[in-house]
Amino acid sequence: MAKYLLLIYGDEQRWDAETPTDRAAKDAGHRAFAEALGANMLTGHELASSSTATTLRSTTGDRPTPTDGPFLETKEALGGFYVIEAPDLDAALHLAGRLPELSAGHGGVEVRPIVDHS
Template sequence: MAEYLVLIYENEAEYAKGDQGVFDEVMKAHNDFGSTHGASLRGGNALQPTSTATSIRGTRTDSVTVTDGPFAETKEALGGYYLIEAPDLDAAIEIAKQVPAKFGGVEVRPVMVFD
């Protein structure tokens, strides 16, 4: 078995202009996903929008800069993630295909293992 991080990238503007109906629909989709794939889930969170992000460059140096905003400005921003366990990439992709991402998509990354 291996762990994969499923990163959810979506267009935040769609959520910003979405009403309660959109919010309810997405919440329900995530709850459904959680109950169907609970056995494979190792963690997951939704993130506050990038307008709340702070970026810090030059960490552990003498020239640290702290700036407002996300690390990279993109149309589709990281908005949440699931950490899943799967036997191989095909199995991980099958789970990732079920992750709600109404306004974007997901990226699947193997978690690095140090031995």
Template structure:
């Protein structure tokens, strides 16, 4: 089985504007995804807002620069992830269509295979 990282992106302002009813529907969709994926989920967590991030980069002289917040200026920020085991990308894609971020206009999901060095 291969491992796949499912990265969930969205607009924090849109998430903040959601009603209680919208949050219940959102959470129910994640619960449906978790139920479908079951033991194939190795890990998954919601992340703090991008404003809580710390970014590290080296400049041309090799000096380490630390900045608050995400490195890139973007409307959509990484909000959470799932790490899955699956037979192939088609299986992951099928499961991920249950996530509400796939269907909202202010968010999206990225799937990346995990490199196996072993």
């Protein structure tokens, strides 16, 4: 089976404005997603706000320079990820389609194959 990285993007302001009920429903959706994948879910985590990020930028010197925030300015922020196993891209897309962020109206999920060098 191939491995895929599912990157969950969305509007941080809308995530921050979620009510406890909204958050509980989304959390239940993630638990259902993890249950559906079973052993094919290798790992997954919610990420802290992009305002907590530090980006290392290349320099002409010996050491990279740390800066505050994400490297790119976008309307959508990376909010979490999963690493899953699936037989092929179609199966990975089908599984990713179950993520609750896709029904929120402001998010997206990038599905990217992981390169296996072994």
